[in-house]
Amino acid sequence: MDIGDIATVDTADDIYYMDTGMYETPGYGSVYIIDADQPAIVDTGIGTNYERIIDALGRVDIDTNSLAHLFVTHAHLDHAGGAGFLLADCPNATVHTHERAAPHLSDPTQLIEGTRAAVGEQWQYYVEPNPAPASRINALTDGDTVHLGDRSLTAVAAPGHALHQMMFYDTTEDTLFTGDAAGIYIPMQDRIQQTSPPSQFNLETCLDDVRAIDSMAPETLCFGHFGPRVYDDELLSSYKRALVEWVEAVRQKRGEANSDEDVIQYFSDNAELIDVWGAEKARAEARLNVRGVLAYLDWQAAQTD
Template sequence: METRPPVDLGHRRAMIDGFDLGVPGRTGTYVLREEALTLVDTGPSPSVPRILKGLEELGLDPADVRYVIVTHIHLDHAGGAGLLLESCPRAQVVVHPRGARHLADPSRLVAGARAIYQDQFDALFDPVVPVPKDRLIVKGDGDTLKIGPECTLTFLDSPGHAAHHFSIYDPASGGLFTGDTAGIRYHELEDCGFVLHLPVTSPNQFDPEAMRRSIERFRKMKAERIFFGHFGMEEQPEAVYEEVLGWLDRFVRTGESVFAEGGGPSEIEERLMEQVREHLRERKVPEDHPVYRQLKMDLFVSALGIVDYLEKKRG
């Protein structure tokens, strides 16, 4: 099993690389070392052994984990929650009100992911273990959770990527755990001297107006840093919001144009990739840079979500 050492993010925060989709640096599990040891997002079940290894390397006992918070219930963020609980006997899972029943009975989540990933599903996500109802805690907009004498987390309803999504404000770090609502951080481009941030518009609850409102809400909070589901920490939130909102407009305009021409997800993905490639070419990114493999997969899934949104809009 390939692993990487946990990353110290300061403020008693660390990140464990779960190697989601078998890829390093894809999905992170955040460790909040407070009186009540807390994790944010689990990744899928194949990430769970890496989480346990990361806790060991941090000198932490899984039996001391009290809360496992999932920003939303997509399998790449919450699919491993049920399995992880088997090694964390004192832990409870904190989830958005719209997500609780799907963690207790993940059959619809599994069916949706199988439709997208097909014969790759088992290797990427299996097993998806139900979370016992008595180990679920539901937190709605504005609710709080005290995890330490000087650390009370606040939950913010943040739809746009998914209706069952919340983000978490962490006063100890001055940071926001934004899951997928504030986009993906393509840290792979750090070797080119910058990082790219793109929105995540995957099906089946993508709503661009809700995403804009959520990001504007983040902006008003004046957080000092963002903790991304994919992947890592950013300490220039305002620049992130500006970039993601700009690309969100381009994603929707491109989708509308292709859709009006009778095109579908493949054509939208191709058009979006052309735009991203041109942007990266201007930044002197080599045409064979590894980031393109990740972009191709992400943009296709985002194209599916754009089509789904436009079909619903058309009625």
């Protein structure tokens, strides 16, 4: 799938996904369009080139005035950064997101500062988000349902990746929009890559999120990156193992290294997925994920003090 392309979710009626071209890495930025009675978008990209989403709406015959809903799985800018821009072009749309994420969408100041610190040189690919008017944000809690006419989406809290994360379950199509709760799907390798950013990554809660997905066993998982994949319990079981092994690898390297910066540099130098994402993105992702695990290990140690 090339940047800007749009495709159908084969296992679901009237759901499409498109590639926003995030970080100039093909496939990384998946945004979903639901052509329901009340049309909806799930996640909004980083805001850069948000016009590609507007173009995609037109290509599936959804007018910007008829778009009714923007579902934002969590406040991280690669999922929420385009919300304010899209609201400006879609005057009748309401944003639905976790109650913890809502304040960051209306005032993204703290989110911008945290993202700059977390992503480092990758900030070059971002644009500062436009604030979303508070009057157009619907703050959700676990179990809340939003009706789209011919279907509904139910919010499922998934705090392992971030405390402000929710998945959205389309019961009619048996499709779950996972955000980052199920990790990052790598189609070329048919496996899931961990995503453990600072500052709220928590291993135990991430594992609980995956168990919640297993208990639902939806037909289709719509990943926040690289598109959909039919649900497979073995795939998710391998992801749970990968999460545990990843945290343990960082823990062991920290015990050997002279400093946390040495730990970060080691995993950056030995980054996975260079052949898939390119060296720049793969190494940046490794640095981000290591920092998240280090913060988690510090938090874990503090619980036993």
